[in-house]
């Protein structure tokens with residue numbers, strides 16, 4: 001059965017061009033919430049080496065701004081979260097093609113380092129795309145008439161520090177807290193702290209991992225709307241920062257800028273938990289496509 005679309009062919013072409021610009025924007029322009037969290041962390045820091053590292057990070061961002069450079073050399077794995085409004089009239093098949101082509105175009109045209117290879121042959125097509133990459137997660141939103149696309153160029157240092165465990169129901173929330181804190185502190189300086197910690201709780205194994213990744217795209221420090229989950233986020237943040245691991249793992253008060261928790265219902269005999277860490281270069285950018293075709297970019 002064909003999917004009905006109210007979008008013209010030109011609109012998909014425009015979106016492809018916008019995706020190319022969005023990828024470059026995400027790599028060069030740090031979201032204001034992350035900038036603010038890093039500034040606050042530097043102001044709070046009492047450990048000299050931690051303050052020095054945070055100052056160096058600020059200078060890194062300043063140079064990228066002034067010289068129109070990438071914030072970090074790692075262009076990451078391109079991961080997209082796409083929200084399709086119920087009344088948007090979009091056909092996801094050409095939209096997926098536009099996202100892929102936009103990613104390739106940005107990489108070739110800028111040019112960007114291509115960080116994506118085949119896991120079997122290690123062949124690099126120099127496009128930042130490959131089989132099943134870019135990674136695209138789709139959600140369908142009742143009542144809305146727009147399309148929103150968030151890109152996260154996910155750096156490898158932090159993605160390598162990803163954890164999943166099927167705990168027992170008897171381990172309870174205490175077991176979840178222990179697992180999260182041990183995972184983050186055990187990662188040391190590898191994920192380039194101070195980090196944003198994404199935590200997924202519940203669901204099946206695959207959904208739990210997705211929730212942890214989804215958690216890192218929230219604006220830095222924006223709490224979960226559920227007060228119980230919010231309390232858990234605050235408790236985990238305090239426990240992680242009490243470790244003293246600090247910026248780049250060299251010591252200091254701020255190991256994590258924020259902990260974001262997302263959860264889903266789960267099986268009666270399961271207690272899954274996942275941790276996905278985002279580095280200080282917490283890059284993301286958002287594209288909104290209005291029903292009239294207007295495209296706006298932000299974070």
Ligand code: SF4
Nearest residue numbers: 072155157158192279
């Ligand atoms: S983990 Fe982040 S900051 Fe560190 S090298 Fe990778 S992208 Fe850059």
